[in-house]
Amino acid sequence: MAAVPHCAAPTKSLNPSSRCSLPRRNHSSLLLSRTLAPPLPLSRGAAINRPLKIQAAGSNQSLNSTVYVDASVERPWKTSDARLVLEDGSIWRAKSFGASGTQVGEVVFNTSLTGYQEILTDPSYAGQFVLMTNPHIGNTGVNPGDEESKQCFLAGLVIRSLSICTSNWRCTEPLGDYLAKRNIMAIYDVDTRAITRRLRQNGSLIGVLSTEKSQTDDELLEMARKWKIVGVDLVSGVSCSAPYVWSEETDTNWEFIDRKLDDTFHVVAYDFGIKHNILRRLASYGCKITVVPSNWPALETLKMKPDGVFLSNGPGDPSAVPYAVETVKEIVGKVPVFGICMGHQLLGQALGGKTFKMKFGHHGGNHPVSNLRSGRVEISAQNHNYAVDPATLPPGIEVTHINLNDNSCAGLACSELKLISLQYHPESSPGPHDSDPAFREFIQLMRASRG
Ligand SMILES: NC(=O)CC[C@H](N)C(=O)O
Structure with missing residues (x-):
């Protein structure tokens, strides 16, 4: 079976509209065959309602069966859909969670091992993306008792690995749902260590986080370079x-x-x-x-x-x-x-x-x-x-x-x-x-x- 990236949370199973009429006895071969079949389209938008020939494992014969793949079929794991463009010209591809859109802010790194919810609700982070150096975030979810203010004012959250599940007796909601409801952008599967080293070496940097394909890298870079945080009453x-x-x-x-x-x-x-x-x-x-x-x-x-x-x-x-x-x-x-x-x-x-x-x-x-x-x-x-x-x-x-x-x-x-x-x-x-x-x-x- 194709390897699932170690920290990707499966987002969707294969689309139920995909049809297959293989005989039951070939069930295990079917799974293998699917991975051997031509790769599914990467682009969500491109409509390809075309039949794919399936070949049973260990056989040279094409089975007389057809799988229909429609335009909304996605890989069962999330692929990069966001860019963090820093004012120094570096571009970091990542996977988004929480809100989508385009957001500008100053990127700072936080070395706390715990307490991401209190950090998210600390109003002092207004105008800033918080990058957590602790690589594993989201495992305790969120709860009403850990709010430090009524709102999240920060620009967004940058993490290495998003926990695929929550495990805490106080948890009432997963982190991704919480951020989406508050319209806060977040990304994971990005090299937070490399970004932190860059910030330590060169100082805090302005960045633009975007999930919008319509924005070019150059446009995002220009946005980052034009934005100012110094001298602004936040x-x-x-x-x-x-x-x-x-x-x-x-x-x-x-x-x-x-x-x-x-x-x-x-x-x-x-x-x-x-x-x-x-x-x-x-x-x-x-x-x-x-x-x-x-x-x-x-x-x-x-x-x-x-x-x-x-x-x-x-x-x-x-x-x-x-x-x-x-x-x-x-x-x-x-x-x-x-x-x-x-x-x-x-x-x-x-x-x-x-x-x-x-x-x-x-x-x-x-x-x-x-x-x-x-x-x-x-x-x-x-x-x-x-x-x-x-x-x-x-x-x-x-x-x-x-x-x-x-x-x-x-x-x-x-x-x-x-x-x-x-x-x-x-x-x-x-x-x-x-x-x-x-x-x-x-x-x-x-x-x-x-x-
Ligand atoms: N936590 C704060 O009060 C932050 C103080 C100030 N905004 C700073 O960044 O230095």
């Missing part, structure tokens, strides 16, 4: 449109801290693309949270008399949202502030520092960070392409954490201004929980500020 597309209250804590089955502290704190959380697990962790530590849109005026926030202000993660270039930097400037020093990722970058800029685009960023659940204050190394979850340049920060701002892969700034603090920030994700989801105590630090800042 935050306004993912933020909430009106304030709301969040009270859900981490489910008790998953909780790993001792009972929360007795006192409660009112936190105003700026939604630049906030992840649900940040809100759950704040709630578990005893915070009453009002989530506000990214353009919520600082004055309105201060009128609410919060115990602290949280600045969330969010997609894209921090320099593209100067209105948010202005808001942060008006808040800093008045109430305790905690920033995560985009929040950390906005804080850095509000303090007078500069941010810059990294070569390929940090995306994954296995980044070692040195906590300079505790002397401990935390294995952290990260997702960012920009970083704060610590040399541009004014005196009095302490660099508290360093990413040990490249010594970049991973955390800031200033006790006088009552602020802390991390360039990575203490809420994990997905990722290790080593940095969860950062939430407790924020609580302590707020308690100390109450006096």
Whole structure:
């Protein structure tokens, strides 16, 4: 029998309209004969309603029987139907799942071994294709409890091998169906390792993913080369449109801290693309949270008399949202502030520092960070392409954490201004929980500020 590519999910069995009238005793020969018959047409569109002569195995005689193959007959496995065209001119053929069409975005690689659903629903990936370096994706399906936001904002998913089945007690849906419903494009059977090496060597690249045959390679390449992500405000597309209250804590089955502290704190959380697990962790530590849109005026926030202000993660270039930097400037020093990722970058800029685009960023659940204050190394979850340049920060701002892969700034603090920030994700989801105590630090800042 013809070899089925090892990671291809069979999509369709042979078309029932194919007719064969071989005698029953030749059944096993029939299977063999079919593979010996002339290859079926590759093109789905080309109508060939012509009879094929079938020859029994081990026989020179043509059997007097006919197989009709109509235009819709396909191979019983999927063949390449998509192209990922990178701005460097490389073209990667792949098999599509999820939505079809043409989509442009920046390709980044993520080294997490688990948690693809949380990654897919992290709003900070807006405008980006996430390429998972873990070669086997889809085996746990998806479930309602692992959503990090209400929507998938990313441009698409690039993986090596799509699991042919799901096996997890929490699974409610296979990955492909989930992505198709959300209109997110995805490809598999592509050399993710080779693309990752290219990104590491040359830096992040813009790519266009297409399942449309009408688009030429040159057209897709031009689209990739014309598209820009630097300087674009992606935050306004993912933020909430009106304030709301969040009270859900981490489910008790998953909780790993001792009972929360007795006192409660009112936190105003700026939604630049906030992840649900940040809100759950704040709630578990005893915070009453009002989530506000990214353009919520600082004055309105201060009128609410919060115990602290949280600045969330969010997609894209921090320099593209100067209105948010202005808001942060008006808040800093008045109430305790905690920033995560985009929040950390906005804080850095509000303090007078500069941010810059990294070569390929940090995306994954296995980044070692040195906590300079505790002397401990935390294995952290990260997702960012920009970083704060610590040399541009004014005196009095302490660099508290360093990413040990490249010594970049991973955390800031200033006790006088009552602020802390991390360039990575203490809420994990997905990722290790080593940095969860950062939430407790924020609580302590707020308690100390109450006096
Ligand atoms: N997770 C985030 O907040 C990402 C921050 C920013 N968009 C970056 O890519 O650097």
